[in-house]
Amino acid sequence: MATFPCAYASGGAALHIHPDKLGVYGAPVDCAGAMHPPARKDYVSVTFGEQSGGKYNNSKQLRRRSCWRKWKQLSRLQRSLALFALVLLLVFAMTSYPAVHQHFRGLAEMDEERGAAAGLPHPPRVLQEPVKVQPEVPLRPEPPVLPSQSPMKRPQKRGPPVLLGRQEKRENISGPLLAGVGGGRGQEEKKNKESNDKGEESVIRGPVIEADKPIDDPKAGNSKESSPVLPIERTPKEMETFRLEGVRESFRHAWRGYKEFAWGHDELKPITKTYAEWFGLGLTLIDALDTMWILGLKEEFAEAREWVSTELSFNKNVDVNLFETTIRILGGLLSTYHLSGDKMFLEKATDIGSRLMPAFNTPSKIPYSDVNIGKGTAHPPRWTSDSTVAEVTTIQLEFRELTRLTHDQQYQNAVGEVARQVHQLEGKQDGLVPMFINTNSGQFTRQGIFTLGARADSYYEYLLKQWIQGGKKEHQFLEDYLQAIEGVKKNLLQKSSPSGLTFVGELSHGQFSPKMDHLVCFLPGTLALGAHHGLPDDHLELARLLMETCYQMYAQMETGLSPEIVHFNTHQGSTRDVEVKPADRHNLLRPETVESLFYLYRFTKDPKYRDWGWEILQSFNKHTKVSTGGYTSINNVRDPDFPLPRDKMESFFLGETLKYMYLLFSDDLDLISLDRYVFNTEAHPLPIWPSEPKE
Numbered sequence: 001m002a003t004f005p006c007a008y009a010s011g012g013a014a015l016h017i018h019p020d021k022l023g024v025y026g027a028p029v030d031c032a033g034a035m036h037p038p039a040r041k042d043y044v045s046v047t048f049g050e051q052s053g054g055k056y057n058n059s060k061q062l063r064r065r066s067c068w069r070k071w072k073q074l075s076r077l078q079r080s081l082a083l084f085a086l087v088l089l090l091v092f093a094m095t096s097y098p099a100v101h102q103h104f105r106g107l108a109e110m111d112e113e114r115g116a117a118a119g120l121p122h123p124p125r126v127l128q129e130p131v132k133v134q135p136e137v138p139l140r141p142e143p144p145v146l147p148s149q150s151p152m153k154r155p156q157k158r159g160p161p162v163l164l165g166r167q168e169k170r171e172n173i174s175g176p177l178l179a180g181v182g183g184g185r186g187q188e189e190k191k192n193k194e195s196n197d198k199g200e201e202s203v204i205r206g207p208v209i210e211a212d213k214p215i216d217d218p219k220a221g222n223s224k225e226s227s228p229v230l231p232i233e234r235t236p237k238e239m240e241t242f243r244l245e246g247v248r249e250s251f252r253h254a255w256r257g258y259k260e261f262a263w264g265h266d267e268l269k270p271i272t273k274t275y276a277e278w279f280g281l282g283l284t285l286i287d288a289l290d291t292m293w294i295l296g297l298k299e300e301f302a303e304a305r306e307w308v309s310t311e312l313s314f315n316k317n318v319d320v321n322l323f324e325t326t327i328r329i330l331g332g333l334l335s336t337y338h339l340s341g342d343k344m345f346l347e348k349a350t351d352i353g354s355r356l357m358p359a360f361n362t363p364s365k366i367p368y369s370d371v372n373i374g375k376g377t378a379h380p381p382r383w384t385s386d387s388t389v390a391e392v393t394t395i396q397l398e399f400r401e402l403t404r405l406t407h408d409q410q411y412q413n414a415v416g417e418v419a420r421q422v423h424q425l426e427g428k429q430d431g432l433v434p435m436f437i438n439t440n441s442g443q444f445t446r447q448g449i450f451t452l453g454a455r456a457d458s459y460y461e462y463l464l465k466q467w468i469q470g471g472k473k474e475h476q477f478l479e480d481y482l483q484a485i486e487g488v489k490k491n492l493l494q495k496s497s498p499s500g501l502t503f504v505g506e507l508s509h510g511q512f513s514p515k516m517d518h519l520v521c522f523l524p525g526t527l528a529l530g531a532h533h534g535l536p537d538d539h540l541e542l543a544r545l546l547m548e549t550c551y552q553m554y555a556q557m558e559t560g561l562s563p564e565i566v567h568f569n570t571h572q573g574s575t576r577d578v579e580v581k582p583a584d585r586h587n588l589l590r591p592e593t594v595e596s597l598f599y600l601y602r603f604t605k606d607p608k609y610r611d612w613g614w615e616i617l618q619s620f621n622k623h624t625k626v627s628t629g630g631y632t633s634i635n636n637v638r639d640p641d642f643p644l645p646r647d648k649m650e651s652f653f654l655g656e657t658l659k660y661m662y663l664l665f666s667d668d669l670d671l672i673s674l675d676r677y678v679f680n681t682e683a684h685p686l687p688i689w690p691s692e693p694k695e
Contacts, residue, residue: 004134008660018141020051020147022483026359027500028288030450031408034537035096038381039521039534041256042155045318051071052301056551062318062375064112070450073416079105080507080543081293081461083566085270086687097607098314100142101655106169106514114286116407118578121528130208136215141469150617157476164372170634176544179663184543185241193370193563207247209212212601215437215439231416237447240665240666240667241637242664243610243614243665244665244666246561246614246617247295247617247658247662247665248296248297249663250617250620250621250625250631250658250661251291251292251295251654251658252297252300253629253630253631254268254624254629254630254631254649254654254658255288255292255297255300255627255629255654256629256630257270257626257628257652258285258629258630258648258649259303259629260273260282260629261273261274261275261630262274262275262276262284262631263285263580263630264277264285265277265282265284265656266278266280266281266282266283266284266312266651267283267284267648267649267650267651268284268630268648268649269648270626270629270630270631270632270645270647271626271647272630272647273628273630273644278324279318279319279320279321279324279325279538280306280314280316280318281305281312281314281316281318281320281325282311283328283651284299284307284331284511284649284655285304285307285308285548286312286328286329286332286333287309287332287651287654287655287656287682288304288307288651288654288655289301289304289330289332289333289345290332290335290336290337290339290657290659290684290685291654291659291662291683292304293336293339293340294339294659294662294671294672295658295659295662297669299468300681305342305344308344308345308348311416312348312528314348314351314352314355314373314375315372315373315374316373317372317374317375318372318373318374318436319370319371320356320371320372320376321368321369321370321373321391321424322356322359322367322369322370322371322374322391322395322558323369323370323388323394324390325352325356325371325396326356326394326395326398326399326679327394327395327398327566327681327682327684328594328651328652328655328682329678330349330352330356330398330399330402331397331398331680331682331684331686332355332655332682332684333345333348333349333352333688334349334398334401334402334405334684334686335347335348335680335684335685337349337405337688338685338687339685346405349402350375351401351501352400352411353375353398353399353411355371355376355411355412356371356373357411358376358377358378359371359379360417360418360440361378362440363439363441364377364421364438364439364441364442365414365417365439365441365442365585366387366392366418366421366437366438366439367387367389367390367395367414367418367419367439368439368444369381369387369388370378385435385438385439385440385487386437386439386445386446386533387436387438387439387455388435388436388455388457388458389422389433389434389436389437389444389455389456390454390455390456390457390458391421391455392422392437393418393419393458393459394413394420394459394461394462394468394681395418395461395465396415396419396462397417397462397465397469397678397680398558398680398686399411399412399414399415400412400415400416400466400469401469401687404689405595419466419477421442422437422459423443423476423480425437425443425444426444427443427447429450429487429491429507430483430484430486430487430490430491430618431480431482431483431484431485431486432450432484432488432491432492432507433450433456433484433489434446434449434456434460435449435451435455435456438456446507448508448510449507449508449509450487450491450492450506450508451506451507451517452492452504452519452520452523453506453515453516453517453519453520453565454519457519457522458519458522458681460481460484460485460523460526461522461526461681462681463478463480463481463484463572464477464478464481464526464529464530465479465678465679466585467528468529468678468688468690469686469688469689470691471613471688471689472533472693474522476581478601481530482535485527485539488504488523489542490575491507491512491513492504492505492506492507493505494512494568494570495515495570496549496568496569496570496577496578497570497571497572497573497574497577498573498575498576498577499552499572499577500589501552501568501577502538502545502548502549503516503522503546503548503549503567503568504523504545504546506515508522512566514567514570515565515566515567516565516566516568517564517567518550518553518562518563518564518566518590518592518593519592520591520592521546521553521592521593521595521596521683522548522592522595522596523551523596524542524544524546524596524600525543525545525595525596525597525598525599525600526548526596526599526601527539527540527542527543527544527546527601528540528596528599528602529599529604531543532602532603532674540603540604543596543600544600544604546596547596547597547609548591550562550593550596551593551597552577552578553566553578554593554612554615554619555615556576556577556578557580557637557638558637558638558639558640559619559622559623559634559635559637559638559639559640560618560619560622560623561585561616561617561619561620561624561637562587562589562637563584563585563586563637563638564581564584564585564586564587564588565580565581566584567579567580567581580637580638585635585636585638586633586634586635586636586637586646587619587624587634587637587639588633588646588650589631589633589649589650589652589655589657590655590657591625591652591653591659591683593616593658594613594656594657594660594661594664595656595660595683597609597610597612597613597664597666598613598660598661598663599659599674601613601664602669602674610665613661613665614665616661617661620657623643624643627646630649631649631653632645632646632647632648632649633645633646633648633649633650652683653684655682655683656682657685659683674690
């Protein structure tokens with residue numbers, strides 16, 4: 001505000017008043033401070049001096065003085081905080097600039113590569129000397145291109161709002177598999193850093209991303225000159241051979257990475273070409289033993305067998321998880337013993353089985369989650385005395401089989417007591433169980449939450465499979481299973497909008513949530529298995545509906561791979577069925593959907609299930625295959641250009657995913673007969689007990 005001289009003039013003179021010199025009710029004050037009453041007039045006329053110019057003063061100098069005055073009015077603490085925030089912002093900008101620059105540089109390079117693949121010119125790179133390119137002389141005319149065989153790549157689908165048709169294929173099966181970039185259950189995933197070794201600019205692009213060699217076709221060569229590739233008509237037998245060899249090649253590629261960079265260790269980190277330890281027991285190798293046997297990879301099996309015989313020792317001062325060690329190591333050794341007949345595997349299984357028994361030394365006989373296999377001690381997690389219901393009820397198949405083979409009753413007695421207690425416990429809702437159980441009291445805890453996802457999923461699976469394993473004689477398992485399936489139908493089953501996909505949600509204190517874990521996709525296969533063994537036909541119909549939903553969890557993602565968790569839209573007017581939160585967009589190379597596809601094809605012979613499985617394998621090859629060996633889990637299934645590899649290949653990718661994929665494409669029903677074997681939750685087949693002869 002402008003400042004005016006302190007003066008009062010009478011008559012027609014202008015009135016100039018300092019703002020601070022106004023008295024009460026606006027009466028003017030003279031320079032001596034005396035207040036004069038205003039003259040009684042019908043109106044008051046006020047004019048401003050010429051120094052304001054009659055215009056609003058908004059000069060830069062005035063604004064700078066105003067900002068500086070405001071800054072000086074701040075306290076010392078406020079000014080210090082503001083300066084500190086500014087410094088942090090500058091540091092962040094300086095550190096993030098290389099990554100942002102590299103990201104956009106990668107986008108530019110990928111655009112150039114795509115343009116080159118499509119025959120489009122692209123501008124030269126900056127700071128690159130121009131190179132004279134001689135015009136190419138075609139050696140022969142290009143073959144005609146049919147409308148359905150355009151060499152131009154079809155645009156990537158970006159989250160279609162409607163149900164994807166079954167006939168839409170992401171790639172021609174005879175086209176090349178791309179090596180992309182970028183896996184156990186219920187365990188915290190570690191953040192993996194990317195590798196910049198040996199001049200690699202990024203794990204997102206560079207030597208990791210390259211075109212893989214196409215799988216050799218028995219009828220067609222792989223000549224680079226033949227473009228485009230014409231579709232190949234194959235007989236059903238040729239198609240079976242082609243796809244089985246595709247799975248074998250995927251396994252060999254994963255195994256090469258493990259053998260070179262992680263031999264004898266738990267898990268491969270394919271991006272950084274190293275390994276990760278969980279228990280230090282060679283998890284991936286043991287998990288993959290029976291897969292190699294089933295796939296007929298004799299050389300790889302012999303190498304792994306030699307390591308188990310000479311190098312594997314359980315006499316280690318290490319804590320292991322009871323559940324994970326049982327399903328992966330004990331289950332894997334028992335399965336390999338049955339398939340190969342090699343007693344060395346049974347000896348190793350007996351060794352680890354006996355070392356896990358201290359977990360059952362609790363007040364309630366509900367086992368602790370962790371065991372030190374060297375010291376023979378056990379304990380719950382540091383943060384709670386609870387165990388998850390899935391973990392304590394998904395060890396029965398393995399310990400029961402160990403008792404049958406060794407005639408040592410301690411194993412079956414221990415897991416049988418757990419099953420008996422859970423069968424009698426209160427706190428269930430229509431056969432559905434809570435997620436936690438206390439090892440001291442033996443009671444359910446944190447009640448009111450019911451899910452078929454993590455921490456509860458395999459409880460329902462093992463109810464059915466124990467009944468099958470024991471020759472369908474233990475009726476308490478069948479009763480609990482049938483009651484639970486009815487509870488799922490009553491409380492957890494809904495349909496999405498707009499396509500009407502049937503999905504299994506969750507119940508939290510009476511409130512329904514449309515959240516569905518990928519883990520729940522075990523259910524279609526389990527329902528189909530029960531129907532095969534004489535359970536109601538509507539179980540198979542529900543299995544078909546849920547199988548479609550699990551497939552759409554893959555098909556509606558831009559990479560063709562399912563996220564870990566999805567949320568379904570149930571409100572009328574929704575434009576798409578599936579929503580994925582940013583924190584749920586990772587894919588761990590999980591097997592559940594492929595597992596259910598295997599069961600559904602075995603029992604229905606519908607070829608669409610094989611086609612869906614092949615699409616999923618192609619997506620794994622395109623977005624998770626690492627060129628130097630191995631596959632990696634990824635962080636973002638919604639971005640096919642930058643899926644963000646996690647640098648980890650879970651052991652179950654070899655132990656389950658590729659095994660079920662191979663069995664899905666095999667017509668040999670005796671390879672693993674579902675009338676003679678039952679798979680544990682880690683895809684290790686164990687024999688169904690023979691009926692006792694009647695006396």
